[in-house]
């Protein structure tokens with residue numbers, strides 16, 4: 174009985190661990206939403222921009238959003254507004270923001 178309990182606890186712990194690491198790599202849309210307040214001024218509160226020069230982000234592919242943000246941050250893609258916006262973003266911020274905008278319709 175003791176052995177069974179220990180085995181059970183171990184598998185629960187392993188499942189919790191793998192779930193936690195999954196969340197970290199895939200990006201957390203809820204955290205991204207909170208972070209998106211500074212982006213909403215240009216890209217719209219729901220990821221739909223109201224200016225012809227500012228792209229919509231809602232429903233865009235998550236991997237594409239992340240790669241573009243990393244390119245702005247590294248200087249590979251240049252835009253005065255986005256270069257400034259991306260400078261302060263960590264890899265986790267980028268993953269979370271990308272998950273959030275990809276989740277919008």
Ligand code: HEC
Pocket residue numbers: 209211212213214215216226227228230238239241242251252254255258259270
């Ligand atoms: C001051 C206005 C402004 C703000 C604030 C802003 N952006 Fe942008 N964003 C732009 C413009 C303009 C472009 C188009 C850049 C270009 O033409 O290359 C753009 C492009 C992008 C793109 C690439 C879209 C595509 O289709 O290639 C992404 C992703 C993006 N922004 C994400 C963000 C995120 C995330 C934030 C908040 C951290 C943010 N932006 C804040 C103006 C802004």
